[in-house]
Amino acid sequence: MKLELRGITKRFGDLVANDRIDLTFEPGRIHALLGENGAGKSTLMNVLYGLYTPDEGQILVNSEPVEFAGPGQAMAAGIGMVHQHFMLVPVFTVAENVVLGHEPTGPLGLIGLDRARALVRDISARFGFDVDPDALIEDLPVGVQQRVEIIKALSRDAEVLILDEPTAVLTPQETDELIEIMRQLRDAGTSIVFITHKLREVRAIADEITVIRRGKVVGTATAQDTEAELASLMVGRAVSLGVEKAPAQLADGEFTVSGLVVTDAVGRRVVDDVGFTVRGGEVLAIAGVQGNGQTELTEAILGLRTPIAGSIVLDGTELTGLSVNDVLDSGVGFVPEDRSTDGLIGSFSVAENIILDQHDRPPYARGIAMDLRVVRERSEAFVEEFDVRTPSVEAPISTLSGGNQQKVVLAREMSRPLKLFIASQPTRGLDVGSIEFVHKRIVAERDHGTPVIIVSTELDEVMALADRIAVMYRGKIIGIVGGDVDRDVLGLMMAGVAPESAEQEAAEHPTLLHEADVIADDQQSEEPS
Amino acid sequence: MTQEPENPESPVVPEQDPGTGARGNRDATRPDDQWLRDAMHRMLTSNWLVTLLAIVAALVISGVLIAIADEDVREASTYFFARPLDTVSAAWNSVAGAYASLFRGAVFDFQAPTLARAIRPITETMVAATPLIFAALGLGMGFRSGLFNIGAQGQVLMGAAAATYVGITWSLPVVVHVVMAVIAAMVVGGLWAGIAGFLKARTGASEVIVTIMLNWIAIWLVTYLLTTTVLRQGGSRPISPAVGENARLPLLFGEGFRLHWGFLLALGAAALVWWLMERSTIGFKFRAVGANMDAARTAGINVNMIFVFVMVTAGILAGLGGAAQILGTDKTLQAGSAGSIGFDAITVALLGRSRPLGTVLAALLFGALRAGSPLMQTVSNTPIDIVLVIQAVIVLFIAAPPLVRSIFFLPSPDRPRRVKEVAA
Known part of the structure; x- marks a missing residue:
């Protein structure tokens, strides 16, 4: 099936999210759509999937114009989509999820679950998926859940499969398996649309690459182009992908967590006997796949959660049992992982967000009276220093882009003398320019002699910033390794393999992405660009 | 490959973060009356x-x-x-x-024979608006802090009962008596609302349910007091004796008008609430908790303490409304003294968008409807x-x-x- 988009334009008010986009997806090709967050990739795919109606333009299936009033019609036309956040019912089995919405029914309208099981087995066998139709979704690892989503799409005879940021939640090894699946599907004639902002993956598997920037197609590229070339096309200017930093200069200041245990609402140990030490002037990255206890660990440090055992000591002061306010007062700067929920108050102004945790002390307040003039002056200074692009400090923060919002959070947390700086997912959802800025500020804080903890699920970010890396898996720290560790080793550790055996295994079975890197490095050294 | 030199920071499509992932168990504490x-x-x-x-x-x-x-x-x-x-x-x-x-x-009776009679309606509107302003100011503060307080009715009634008690049992000099009666109403109203705030902070109990139940407790408690003990007048009617002369809020324009100092107090309260919400650190915390509880907590604000604080403040204001009704207008307490003040105040606060100025205007509108309706019935049937x-x-x-x-x-x-x- 050949799918074409012609002149697709989608506007939201004054905002043109898609501007006359032309694209053709050929059968049996992996077509990567590369673009930054906010470039309009997802809008385009939602148009294709019938979730949005385009303002202008046409969708053609096998050269016939079609219109989709909803996902049902798109599915009927042979378009399947695997969303970034899976659309699965956790308490249903694989088979039940696959047939959900178009259940095969027997006499009396009873669901024919046997047929559903057979369907799952059939598709699994065809592509070697190894999925048990009777397993409950909630018991399955994320990588397998994703395969269930793919089976779901294939079971509706999808000939075009859209994968929206499919690797965001996967370990490198799981990514590898996904790439293998994508290749098999391609060889079987399925057209695959692969949406991503990860350059490395694009180069490893795409047959065609289309780059989208601010709603427009700005160019096409091939897998032979270097990452730097792809990045500059994506961003619109030359970018430096790495982070420049000198070797860590250890300073005074020590932050130690030992024997920390945190349980969730139902009593599971989400942080299980975690211990580590960070010295002043170094960055400890806590790596791991999302949901392995990193969030709970940072919340326990900040005092948002009460640990049931263990201690958290900053420069000799015990932090456990203190209120959030006291923890902040003892010199902890904290960038939460979800800035829109925990970091910012959307309806408050930029200025109010900058002083959020300092609003009730001098110089912002005397007694209970706030000094709005000082608030304004200081926040204007911070906006200047952190290069926040905002019409004024009175503008509601929700009108700013993600990058500028994150700069406001950084400005707030870094605007006072710190004894410890913790940042969770500091660059999630940011454009490349903001990522550069945030990374520079974090390195500057480290060079200032502050102990820094970075929690990130992005391997690239971990590798770029860390002096040492602690990998969390199911609430435990599986190992702490140096910042120069091999990517594959890190990937295996994120999947729960102990450091020693991870090293061995990585040497024996390098991942596809790893090999692609090596080849690319060779090419680059042969013909320097 | 082509490159357009463009500024990457200029307007971008606001897209949500790529992943929020597992959010831990803090969602479990989220109220289920989200709708x-x-x-x-x-x-x-x-x-x-x-x-x-x-x-x-x-x-x-x-x-x-x-x-x-x-x-x-x-x-x-x-x-x-x-x-x-x-x-x-x-x-x-x-x-x-x-x-x-x-x-x-x-508003203005253009058919009245004398000027005093002509402007009397607008003062009646103000009289009716006074308790509404007090109660709605408190409710509005709660709404902006994320608390849906349905309990103004009970808080008004408890404040009224406290004011009545001081008014009829104590014997104090001129200014002191009325001040003490008003303070008693504030304290009791605040404590009554504080129960709901405390339960929410301590146990997560929904303030919606708790305040509704407290309304009923207040109504029957006051009925009990009126028929059996200190507030009882004697006779079979559940009505209290009139409060002492010294405990009454002075009239503003003499005997011809019922308008009393309570109205000016209400306007003062509105100004104070404005300052508190917009210019003080307390209001900043209230608004922060109301707009995004998680971010407020992460910024070190003690959200549970704020819940108690907001409820107590709202109760104090509602208690003042009860005091104004008894000490200014009614002089005696009945189980029905609060009328529908507490419930009308919810509408008034919403209509005034929980802002003090809007609340005063909305209360005047409701006061006008209340003051004007008897004439409408008699004149135009x-x-x-x-x-x-x-x-x-x-x-x-x-x-x-x-x-x-x-x-x-x-x-x-x-x-x-x-x-x-x-x-x-």
């Missing part, structure tokens, strides 16, 4: 124009009801097809007559219940801004929402 909070949020963010148009629409719809209920109109309509203009003019007469008498009863219809229809429209906008062909103010909301 109520969302509805409340919608009412608070609707703009002034919508509020005004809602009032206009309510008056129009009530006008239709007034016409239908009118005898002359119904009579004329029996021969509508023969002489349609009769029906139209009868309808016009009934609606115009009703609203004119409402105006005369609530319009049922007094029509006032309740007007109030209810206003609420209905305020709660559904898109409805008002479509009636009056206003554009939708919703900015393009996050592009990825469907996919995420």
